[in-house]
Amino acid sequence: MENEREEEIEDMSMSPPSLGSMQFAGSNGFGHSMEFMSQAYLPNMYTEIDIKIEDSNFNQDPPFPIYLKFEDVEYKVRGSQVASTNPVKSVMSKVATQHTMEEDRYKKILKGMTGSIGPGEILALMGPSGSGKTTLLRVVGGRLVDNVKGKITYNDVRFNPAVKRRIGFVTQEDVLFPQLTVEETLIFSAFLRLPSNMSEQQKYARVETTIKDLGLERCRHTKIGGGYLKSISGGERKRTSIGYEILVDPSLLLLDEPTSGLDSTAANRLLVTLQGLAKGGRTIITTIHQPSSRIFHMFDKLLLISEGYPIYYGKAKDAMQYFSSLRFTPEIPMNPAEFMLDLATGQVNNISFPQDVFKEQDSADSSKSVIEYLQLKYKETLEPKEKDENHGAANTPEHLQLAIQVKKDWTVSWLDQFFILYKRTFRARCKDYFDKLRLVQALGIALLLGLLWWKSSTNTEAQVRDQVGLMFYICIFWTSSCIFGAVYVFPFEKIYLVKERKADMYRLSVYYVSSTLCDMVAHVFYPTFFMLILYFMAGFKRTAACFFLTLFAVLLIAITSQGAGELFGAAVMSIQRAGIVASLVLMLFLLTGGYYVQHVPKVMQWLKYLSFVYYGFRLLLKVQYSGEELYECESKRGCRTLQSSPTFDTVNLEGGLTEAWVLIAMALCFRVFAYFCLRRRIDVRN
Ligand SMILES: Nc1ncnc2c1ncn2[C@@H]1O[C@H](COP(=O)(O)OP(=O)(O)O)[C@@H](O)[C@H]1O
Numbered sequence: 001m002e003n004e005r006e007e008e009i010e011d012m013s014m015s016p017p018s019l020g021s022m023q024f025a026g027s028n029g030f031g032h033s034m035e036f037m038s039q040a041y042l043p044n045m046y047t048e049i050d051i052k053i054e055d056s057n058f059n060q061d062p063p064f065p066i067y068l069k070f071e072d073v074e075y076k077v078r079g080s081q082v083a084s085t086n087p088v089k090s091v092m093s094k095v096a097t098q099h100t101m102e103e104d105r106y107k108k109i110l111k112g113m114t115g116s117i118g119p120g121e122i123l124a125l126m127g128p129s130g131s132g133k134t135t136l137l138r139v140v141g142g143r144l145v146d147n148v149k150g151k152i153t154y155n156d157v158r159f160n161p162a163v164k165r166r167i168g169f170v171t172q173e174d175v176l177f178p179q180l181t182v183e184e185t186l187i188f189s190a191f192l193r194l195p196s197n198m199s200e201q202q203k204y205a206r207v208e209t210t211i212k213d214l215g216l217e218r219c220r221h222t223k224i225g226g227g228y229l230k231s232i233s234g235g236e237r238k239r240t241s242i243g244y245e246i247l248v249d250p251s252l253l254l255l256d257e258p259t260s261g262l263d264s265t266a267a268n269r270l271l272v273t274l275q276g277l278a279k280g281g282r283t284i285i286t287t288i289h290q291p292s293s294r295i296f297h298m299f300d301k302l303l304l305i306s307e308g309y310p311i312y313y314g315k316a317k318d319a320m321q322y323f324s325s326l327r328f329t330p331e332i333p334m335n336p337a338e339f340m341l342d343l344a345t346g347q348v349n350n351i352s353f354p355q356d357v358f359k360e361q362d363s364a365d366s367s368k369s370v371i372e373y374l375q376l377k378y379k380e381t382l383e384p385k386e387k388d389e390n391h392g393a394a395n396t397p398e399h400l401q402l403a404i405q406v407k408k409d410w411t412v413s414w415l416d417q418f419f420i421l422y423k424r425t426f427r428a429r430c431k432d433y434f435d436k437l438r439l440v441q442a443l444g445i446a447l448l449l450g451l452l453w454w455k456s457s458t459n460t461e462a463q464v465r466d467q468v469g470l471m472f473y474i475c476i477f478w479t480s481s482c483i484f485g486a487v488y489v490f491p492f493e494k495i496y497l498v499k500e501r502k503a504d505m506y507r508l509s510v511y512y513v514s515s516t517l518c519d520m521v522a523h524v525f526y527p528t529f530f531m532l533i534l535y536f537m538a539g540f541k542r543t544a545a546c547f548f549l550t551l552f553a554v555l556l557i558a559i560t561s562q563g564a565g566e567l568f569g570a571a572v573m574s575i576q577r578a579g580i581v582a583s584l585v586l587m588l589f590l591l592t593g594g595y596y597v598q599h600v601p602k603v604m605q606w607l608k609y610l611s612f613v614y615y616g617f618r619l620l621l622k623v624q625y626s627g628e629e630l631y632e633c634e635s636k637r638g639c640r641t642l643q644s645s646p647t648f649d650t651v652n653l654e655g656g657l658t659e660a661w662v663l664i665a666m667a668l669c670f671r672v673f674a675y676f677c678l679r680r681r682i683d684v685r686n
Pocket residue numbers: 077079109127128129130131132133134135136
């Protein structure tokens with residue numbers, strides 16, 4: 001079936017497309033004729049289905065062209081019903097029809113957007129804050145699907161997973177790992193997202209070209225930084241974010257407020273870069289809040305939005321003319337973007353306007369009247385024109401329609417993804433792992449405990465009690481430090497995870513496994529280092545078997561605690577709440593750990609079975625002490641076995657090591673649950 005389709009596409013690509021079918025929109029339609037773009041793409045048609053080959057020729061061939069059309073796009077969100085403070089009104093609203101109630105629950109964000117854009121063009125979405133620019137961008141990018149009305153097509157084909165892979169989305173916030181350098185960020189992205197049949201050199205070459213294209217040579221070895229870390233500039237950060245997206249050569253590039261926070265020179269430079277990318281054959285849509293006049297003139301098309309309604313759509317350079325035809329003109333020299341934003345907010349200070357604006361409207365709210373007037377004029381003049389052009393335009397050539405439905409291959413195998421992600425996670429977190437303070441803490445506490453329990457022994461009941469106290473302290477220390485070390489990982493990385501999952505970069509299971517295994521390095525290293533010091537200072541049994549078994553038990557406790565921490569973190573996914581949940585559960589586990597109280601009332605005994613501290617502590621006792629060992633030999637009553645000591649009243653020192661199995665099972669279960677919690681919490685549909 002698939003083969004048949006591939007042949008079909010190949011056939012079509014070989015026969016030259018008829019000119020008639022290629023003629024495309026005129027003045028307000030796509031800036032480049034369809035003929036030109038599809039011809040440019042033809043030399044590559046033989047390999048069109050084999051995207052891998054097409055990809056490997058990156059930067060030599062034009063990107064796959066995407067013609068985007070959207071018509072009457074509406075979007076609404078479910079909000080809480082507006083509660084009235086007036087009790088009479090509230091009763092009235094309750095008796096309203098079911099239909100009205102249903103309507104009331106929704107708030108319309110986009111109220112009928114129409115437009116089109118093709119390769120080589122930049123469409124700017126402009127409007128005051130809250131007007132719906134980001135929402136429209138997300139709808140067009142296929143990131144908002146529910147409650148969207150209207151028709152959006154890509155080469156006359158509706159959105160589908162194959163289209164998704166051809167879209168690059170640069171969000172307003174730059175979500176980049178602060179510990180990685182610009183170059184590392186791009187390299188990891190390239191290795192995760194480029195198909196496995198591309199050679200390493202080709203991937204490096206693509207990173208190199210991207211760095212050059214975006215002018216990032218100067219900061220390539222600088223860490224992204226942020227917060228307290230010394231960092232690259234805002235413009236460089238934005239360009240890195242764009243580079244991250246264009247590495248995979250998207251045909252449609254969507255950018256949300258790329259210039260916000262940049263000075264005018266950096267903003268201008270960024271726009272020049274975007275122009276270059278568009279000229280290369282990409283379709284670009286960008287939202288922009290308040291562009292300078294220089295930037296404004298770089299846009300090909302403009303969609304001016306006011307409160308979710310369009311008030312202008314067309315060529316950017318014709319916008320001023322349109323408004324002056326409606327008799328809206330600035331009275332003083334004004335940046336066109338500023339003028340239009342004033343109109344979009346209904347502010348007409350220093351702007352002359354036609355008097356019929358207030359004819360039918362209540363003049364009390366002048367800005368509302370202006371907006372409604374402009375919306376009406378748009379509906380009367382521009383909208384029908386754009387719709388006519390959209391409908392009148394020929395369909396996209398069939399080979400482009402078919403090709404956009406073929407999923408661009410990113411098939412990097414699970415294992416390959418794992419190795420790349422493991423490496424990246426390690427790079428991003430290694431500073432944290434080998435933090436000097438952590439090392440000093442482990443060393444300091446091991447030394448302190450070693451001195452307090454210096455060469456402790458088990459000759460008397462009191463000495464046994466002391467040493468058992470140390471055992472429990474080791475349990476507490478590693479349980480708490482591993483739970484707290486793991487509980488914040490997912491809440492902190494949530495933003496990265498959401499972004500990368502939305503871009504389909506890797507499987508969630510790969511992320512989880514590489515994260516947990518990577519962190520395990522720290523959760524194994526520190527307890528080992530700690531035990532190497534403490535074990536011999538505190539005078540525990542000097543046999544290799546005993547040492548390794550004790551170490552094994554401590555590591556098992558650490559790894560189980562890490563799993564528990566991950567589970568709590570993934571379950572709440574909030575930095576503040578993760579800490580609270582972890583400390584509460586930790587307290588419960590410690591209390592039921594079997595040290596403070598051994599003889600628990602029957603009704604409460606089930607609690608200890610949930611507590612892995614309980615199993616960890618028993619395991620430590622079992623590996624360190626043997627029941628037949630004699631002590632109290634110097635007392636009047638003579639030698640007794642350790643098992644007879646009241647300290648081991650509820651522990652059978654001779655029992656097998658079932659606790660080890662229970663801990664292993666718990667460590668696995670916590671992780672499985674953590675993974676499923678993460679799955680539920682990282683919802684990338686919206
Ligand atoms: N999921 C949502 N729930 C409720 N309101 C929303 C949601 N998404 C957007 N909005 C509202 O829609 C309006 C437009 O938002 P947005 O597209 O982000 O505006 P812009 O990007 O133009 O500043 C805002 O008033 C915002 O509060």
